[in-house]
Amino acid sequence: MIKAGIVGATGYAGAELARLLSQHPQAELAAASSVSFTGQRLSEIYPAYYQLCDIVCGTQEEAVEKSDVVFAALPHGLSQELAAECFEQGKAFIDLGADFRLKNEEDYQKWYNGTFAHPELHGQAAYGLPELFRDEIRGKKIVANPGCFTTAVPLALAPALAGGFIEYKGIVADCKTGVTGAGRGLTQNTHFAELNESCSAYKVASHRHNPEMEQSLRRISGKDVTVTFVPHLLPVNRGILATCYARLKDGATPDEVRAAYEKKYAGEYFIRLLPEGKAADIRNVRLSNFCDISLHFDPHDSMLIAISAIDNMVKGAAGQAVQNMNLLFGLDEKTGLTAISPAF
């Protein structure tokens, strides 16, 4: 059994990891850490886990010591020293935060107001989006788990961009998210009365996931891709819906675009390319590690509209982190992640 530890286990992403790891047939939750709840059981904080995941929260140091793989589910900026400690001790490290996602330090400074404390570790870190960058993940000790929007948008656009079927400028990603993406702490925007029965845009064209999604799309296409990205907050707990608009190049046909998606995602268990006429829907991926993608074409304006849906807490965070753990430890990627969504 792989011994897994979660640092920041009491937050939403950490708690979701605890849920998935407690059901994993080849891993055990060996440690969970918290600053605010040290000494308390995770099931005291999240009663759904009563008698199923009663682990007592300890310190960060204990989590490292007891684990083969350490998951960090901490606010941005707190993972670099922890990664260095794990690396020194030969432990695998999977960061759910953003400290290792951006390859360019200037981008990291601009969007996260931080520096690369251990530049050599950034060189070692793999970007953990297996369906696009699987080969770089195998054999690594540090994995930067992507953010939720930065999973949904690149998966929706990658085959069209890599195949050269769409213009790489002028792409628009209009995204909706569930409120758990904001974490457990309460803010005015996530207050029930402010959120319920509404839907609002935030960080319009100024969200930190913008450079991250462009980084992935540039890597897979070799082009200087730009994306106009606008996130919106929905009054639901879970889910990301990414509606991506891109202009088709002259001569590109819907059939060949669809064929490129079929080819790229053939054999990708977690990607479900929906049949023509269906639209991706967050309800159908809820609590699962699947990413549903639907393709639509607007002939009068020569547009591709690629829509992806994921559960932000699973494929957008904890599920993908477990998928990366499976890859690092040579397990079948699907291990512990085959749950399907409830039908309604």
Ligand SMILES: NC(=O)C1=CN([C@@H]2O[C@H](COP(=O)(O)OP(=O)(O)OC[C@H]3O[C@@H](n4cnc5c(N)ncnc54)[C@H](OP(=O)(O)O)[C@@H]3O)[C@@H](O)[C@H]2O)C=CC1
């Ligand atoms: N929610 C989501 O959909 C996604 C989240 N992520 C990423 O996962 C990470 C965690 O997010 P999320 O769970 O939503 O956030 P939460 O705010 O819900 O949880 C944050 C966790 O970090 C701990 N923590 C806070 N401050 C400190 C500190 N100074 N030192 C040590 N521990 C601290 C808290 O624990 P305690 O107070 O008990 O110590 C808590 O367990 C973030 O980097 C986020 O970007 C990534 C993808 C999606």
Ligand SMILES: CC(=O)N[C@@H](CCC(=O)OP(=O)(O)O)C(=O)O
């Ligand atoms: C609703 C909400 O606030 N969502 C978060 C995204 C959470 C996430 O996936 O991203 P990180 O890991 O980069 O934090 C946001 O827009 O900042």
